[in-house]
Amino acid sequence: MASETVVIPPAELPEVELYHAKSWITKYVFSQDAKVIAIQYSGTAVLIGLVGLVLSWLMRLQLGFPETFSFIDESEYLQYVTLHGMIMVVYLLTALFLGGFGNYMIPLMVGARDMVFPYANMLSFWIYLLSVLILVASFFVPGGPTGAGWTLYPPQAITSGTPGSDGGIILMLVSLVFFIIGFTMGGLNYAVTVLQARARGMTLMMMPLTVWGIFVATILALFAFPALLVASIMMLFDRILDTSFFIPMIYEMGEVIPREGGSPVLFQHLFWFFGHPEVYIVALPAFGIVSDVISTHARKAIFGYRMMVWAIIAIGGLSFIVWAHHMYVSGMNPYFGFFFATTTLIIAIPTALKLYNWTLTLWKGNIHMTVPMLWCIAFIVTFLNGGVTGLFLGNVSVDVPLSDTMFVVAHFHMVMGVAPIFVIFAAIYHWFPLATGKMLNNAMGQFHFWVTFVGAYLIYFPMHYLGFVGVPRRYYEIGETTFVPPSAADLNAFITIMVLIVGFAQVVFIYNLLTSIFSGKKSEVNPWKATTLEWQTSEFPPGHGNFGDELPVVYRWAYEYGAPENVDDYVPQNIHPDKVARKPIAE
């Protein structure tokens, strides 16, 4: 192999001119450096995510111990449910994976100096921040935030009687519109950077799977968010201008309202045309990150790289034709259910392929049980669990009795709540040294992992059972029914206690983050001995312009771990083949 001649094409573009910050403000506040923007995105997302976390505690307090807390009334409970869902799905997960990890990892991993449009990238963050502030403002308007459920289904989202139908729903919709505008500015950056600004030798099939995952998720978001934008604008007009896009003839407070002809199902179609790809907007970056972290910490090449790439693309494509599996009980034509159940179950093929490949990557690997690796293994198990219950809900006849029960809550929390959050933790533990030059405390990391991992299962496994016995979701309290056994109340109390324990573990994590930034153990360069470009920068942590004087040239894929012909355990992507120490070939 050593005698092989390597032909790397010359650079096609001249060196990009970077904006050089002239003051503290343009360097750290109104920064055009993707790495700073990434930290700003991540910080904002985590802060608003903590609000979502506290809302979940309040919700669980009510569910676990009904008629105990006088400060939670029915309306407030619904508002907690709504804002918890919206914050976690859109403002935390989407923003953190794409705005946070996308901004940090894409330019570094593809060998670019920065995103291609740094100014639009900066605007993207500030518009995102504005949308978060509008969302937070809805807590302080008369009537409070909207309590329509995170799906915001009309007509009840805007008719009187629903909490927050005064100002809350308006601010919610306006906030979503701004989020989408801000995201589009960032998303165009991520997509064009991946397509048009890679380093010499970095073909698409040389890219780490992290970049593939974020790239395809960005494309999904650019094509899915328009549906939410349109739905938000229409509902905003329904609320402000008294139009009837989504309002059929209905009774409100015993009287027919002077509207008719609108279609609530139209909103559901638009919402879920966004909502289902949204699941994969969150999941695909997680798939990519987990592939890279597993490969690095198991010192073994990812199994079936090409198939992993094609699976990401296939899942991305399929995610646009499954949306109505969220609508089996909506009153749409039942024949649609057959089509959407079929496409939904087809998605199991590429996702199962990915799960097998992760498992086969671990197989006979030199597995280092580091904290990032623990999170990744937890992800694989959890994603499998969540995926299996997805098979139940994807089938119309099984879904109908399970609709709007706790089973659904358990399913989507496992598959798109807990599983991607595990990957976010894996990614933070993995890349924290890169961003700060410090290591996170290992003991606190282990504690955080085990409490969160075990706790998540103790929370969500019983919830499946609650759903099977028929406990509905979004109910303020169940009261006494003929079909729900009294033991369900004990189970609910148990779940709530677990939620609070897991919540405490997150406080430990935040403490670990903050103390490690300032007083953590100094990280050596490339502490995990990874091959990808972000660890091969001239400065550590990477500085402005990422790669110093000369951009890297890529000679191989990102998974050269433990190759038998090499002397070293790993070979970074940018090491010239002549400089790689090879073992002598046995005669």
Place this chain on the structure above:
Amino acid sequence: MTSSTTTENMTGLQSAAADWASDQRTFKNVPWGKAMMWIFLLSDTFIFACFLIGYMALRIGATEPWPASSEIFALSMGGQPVPLLLIAIMTFILITSSGTMVMAVNFGYRKDRKKTALLLLITALLGASFVGMQAFEWTKLIVEEGVRPWSNPFGAAQFGSTFFMITGFHGVHVSVGVLFLLIVGRKVWRGEYDNQTRGFFTSRKGNYEIVETMGLYWHFVDLVWVFIFAFFYLW
């Protein structure tokens, strides 16, 4: 996988995939701004598609009669209602502006500063007159016919809601386009793309490629209008 692959022994499909995946740039000789605009327009296509599909769903499912488009959009000429008169003129103007835009791009490639700027200005003026006529049409519908977003005297309230929302959204696109045509035209006129003046916010040097990127957007707005025209005025 360990080194760069050679393209000699590939089948057609494999070499096509290799071209797409080739290093540094997927689309060779496509500047960043142009690639960005294409992807943005794809995204924008989804927005207009959602609007128009929503409109179709509401119109098909309307519980009250839909106003006849041949009457409500007619202009009165010499006492006779002439259907589609105004809209035919508007469409003609917008399509013409696409023609002047193409010419501007053409002269932009040749770095012909004055002709490019002049054609951009003409395109902007045609666009502005389109928006002006749209304002006239809206005024006629609102003031004379009594059409409102929430109701109208002719039947289904969704007629006004969808019409104002979708033509309004398109009108905003045209107006933004006019604004940027003027900005780009001014930069061309002042020779900022010839002497590499740095941009105000981005501090990057501009070049004539921006004229083509601007043209992509303008043609897209025209194309969308063809669909809006068909679905609102001919249905």
